[in-house]
């Protein structure tokens with residue numbers, strides 16, 4: 483039996499941020515990650531520059547140059563339904579262009595230097611709630627039991643911790659397909675968001691990254707012809723950006739949450755994608771994962787010190803974040819192309835933004 487104050491399940495941005503913060507506060511912390519140290523995470527890796535501040539001020543870390551792509555900084559360019567000529571770049575707004583696999587690996591390395599026990603090939607299987615929570619884990623092929631006062635579910639969009647807590651909860655998922663292209667086009671150093679329901683059902687995007695072009699879009703499963711949408715998106719890029727695709731080196735498909743889930747139960751809380759904290763308008767989730775991971779760690783501390791109910795403390799800590807995302811969900815549910823056009827026109831007239 484292995485005993486810890488906190489066990490965090492999942493070593494993505496949410497789990498690593500939470501584990502580092504817990505260890506800094508003196509908790510004996512274990513991080514369980516089902517994959518190996520090199521985990522291929524499908525992601526655009528684009529995140530607002532506030533993520534850098536979040537990591538610096540909340541975790542005391544500096545993002546190393548080695549995890550940034552070329553170009554390392556991107557503008558945000560909206561293409562509305564009426565086309566690129568009515569779109570443009572947001573003023574005074576910049577995004578970081580992360581190499582996501584390296585970014586996650588760097589965070590997990592940092593976890594180790596913060597006195598967190600990190601186990602790879604450790605797949606969480608079952609949870610028995612109690613004063614001391616019991617976790618059944620498959621560690622490298624053998625079944626082991628871990629014990630922790632607090633558990634944090636940071637195990638992504640299809641969270642097993644969440645299904646143990648709420649077996650009847652049916653999560654909503656958006657699937658994101660992303661192709662990595664070699665080719666040339668009239669793309670500047672921008673993250674392009676393409677908003678046009680005749681091309682893609684939700685959002686489309688283009689990211690210049692390390693000499694390649696990432697092209698992707700999100701869709702609700704079963705409702706579209708994926709290949710047809712990608713063909714339409716590529717043909718828009720040919721028309722509007724003189725894109726000449728040469729060769730596709732990868733096609734990546736993975737889920738993002740498309741609804742905010744319950745936040746936890748007793749001494750167990752959910753963070754990041756496991757809690758549905760992802761922007762439905764753009765698929766952005768890295769920043770919210772880190773923010774909620776830190777919030778969970780702080781909530782554990784407060785709950786312990788003040789003998790307060792963990793889920794209530796955590797709820798109040800992520801209230802602003804959840805509220806923002808709930809407004810985004812309401813906005814997305816009402817969207818049509820007229821509203822998309824209006825949204826882009828208004829956004830481009832602003833001088834500064836926090837970003838969506």
Ligand SMILES: Cc1cc2nc3c(=O)[nH]c(=O)nc-3n(C[C@H](O)[C@H](O)[C@H](O)COP(=O)(O)OP(=O)(O)OC[C@H]3O[C@@H](n4cnc5c(N)ncnc54)[C@H](O)[C@@H]3O)c2cc1C
Nearest residue numbers: 492494495496516525526527528606637638754755767768
């Ligand atoms: C194609 C695509 C493109 C995206 N592009 C962007 C983007 O450009 N910018 C952005 O901000 N967001 C983007 N996102 C969303 C972003 O990737 C997620 O919001 C973010 O990764 C959430 O972080 P997380 O730590 O909550 O979950 P994850 O990063 O999914 O990490 C979960 C971890 O838990 C581990 N795990 C899962 N189950 C278990 C288990 N049973 N036991 C142990 N470990 C387990 C997994 O191996 C993984 O390491 C994109 C998503 C997709 C799919």
